[in-house]
Amino acid sequence: MVNSWSVFSQVRETRPVLERFVNHHLELGASYVHLFFDDPDDPSFAHFALQPGVIAERCGPQYWDGLNRRRPPYVERRQILNGRRAYEQCLTDWQAHVDADELIVSNAVPLGDALSRVPNGYQTAHMRTIEPMQSDVHPTVPFRLPIVHLKFRTRQHIYGPDLAHFKSGVFGHYQGKSFLRSGLPGWGHGIxxxxxxxxxxxxxxRMTDVRVAHMHCENRELWADRTLGKIRHPQYNMRTGGFTYPLPSLQTDTPAEQIPDTILRDELLSFFDRMNVLSPDLQRRLEPYNLLEFHNVKVMA
Known part of the structure; x- marks a missing residue:
């Protein structure tokens, strides 16, 4: 019997990104998409609240008063509380927590079929992270997988000196995302x-034919601008991501705040081109280790 599934997400994105997120998962077979609008005044709320297949909730003061007595200051805590609410209201056999810039992809079999094959003793079906790369020669989008499972010598062969600043083999998180089986007392969604x-x-x-595509690096210029913003943010720790500062060609321990934006941004763009543009040479280094996949998804310009 094919299993039903749904996704939930705490969102604070542009309407085009949300439309892609919602439509992608509904077309993939989701029974519904549950959206929690972190900004209660988001102008996109009204549109999605009326869309079939979408549950939309405003996370304003009244919402948080009833759920937690106050709005948690940290986004991760808000996600966990919203995940608890989504799971308590879950109407499907499985439910996944994914961000609005993440798309579940399954090229091999329909996702409901894949979930129906998970043995009863398993509460969680885990999806590995993949990230989009840029290429002008492939009809579908190339995606890279993390390298944390490989030996150091292999990782060094793939990325060379840049490995020191690209330890997990992805720009963002390498931990993946998960489906949780419904109806488990006391359980809830994590990150x-x-x-x-x-x-x-x-x-x-560990699912072998289903991935979560983290699309945060699909746009070169936007990625550089966002990353520069993180470097400039006084409370952001760059070591929590897939790369570290200082970046290689700067060859300096000068604090980031003392380096002009133009220099930092140029370095980020150069780093992006080395890591994320699928050159023939990089493709030859990725393919022997099954670190390259191709999926048909919509890329935001």
Whole structure:
């Protein structure tokens, strides 16, 4: 029997990004998409609240008063509380927590079929992270996989000196995202993996034919601008991401705030081109280790 599934997301994105997110998952077979608007005054709310297949909620003061008595200051805590609400209201066999810039992809089999094959003893079906690369020669979008499972010598062969600043092999998170089986008392969604009750072990199936495509680096200029903003943010720790500062060609330990934006941005763009443009040479280094896949998804210009 084919299993039903849904996704939820706490969102603060442009309408085109949200439209892609919603339409992609509904077309993939989701029973519905549950959106939590982190900005209660988001002008896109009215549009999605009326769209078939979408549950839309405003996360304003009244919402948080009823859910938690106050709005948590950290986005991750808000995601976890919204995930608890989404799971308590879940109407499908499985539910996944994915961000608005993430798209579930499954080229091999319909997703409902893949989930129906998860043995009953498994509460979690995990999806590996992939990231889009840029290419003018391939009809579908190339995606790179993380390299954290490979030996150091292999990782160094693939990325050379840049490995010091690209340790996981992706710009963003490498932990992936998960589907949680519905109807488990006391369980809730986490950021990457579900949160079980204290006395239960989370049994995880690693899915081999389903991925979560993290689309945050699909646009070269936007990625550089966002990353520059993170470098400039006084409370942002660059070591939590897929790369570290200082970047290689700067060859300096000068604090980021003392380096002009133009120099930092040029370095970021150069780094992006080396890591994320699928040259024939990079393709030859990725393919022997099954680090390259192709999927048909919509890329935002």
């Amino acid at each position: 990457h993996f579900p949160r079980p009750t204290e006395d239960v072990t989370n049994v995880i199936l």
